[in-house]
Amino acid sequence: MYPFWSTLFRIAAFSLLVGAGLSFVNITAEDILGSVGLSPLELWIYLIEFRDWAIPNMILGAFIVVPIWLLFYLIRPPRAG
Numbered sequence: 001m002y003p004f005w006s007t008l009f010r011i012a013a014f015s016l017l018v019g020a021g022l023s024f025v026n027i028t029a030e031d032i033l034g035s036v037g038l039s040p041l042e043l044w045i046y047l048i049e050f051r052d053w054a055i056p057n058m059i060l061g062a063f064i065v066v067p068i069w070l071l072f073y074l075i076r077p078p079r080a081g
Contacts (some may be wrong), residue, residue, distance in 0.1 A: 022028075033043060
């Protein structure tokens with residue numbers, strides 16, 4: 001679990017440095033979104049639509065994946081350790 005948190009911290013630190021650098025040269029998130037033809041509100045709407053699509057599909061898939069995983073977990077021989 002340590003490598004996960006270490007990687008997450010590195011990504012957060014690097015993002016902070018890049019964000020500070022962009023802020024220093026007066027580049028905002030709205031500028032970047034505008035260059036690809038989006039507004040912050042449109043991005044928010046797309047994220048909500050994605051969430052509304054993804055959550056039901058994840059639950060539907062879990063009805064199949066979780067029992068199969070549980071079956072394999074139960075029949076797998078125990079690990080030494």
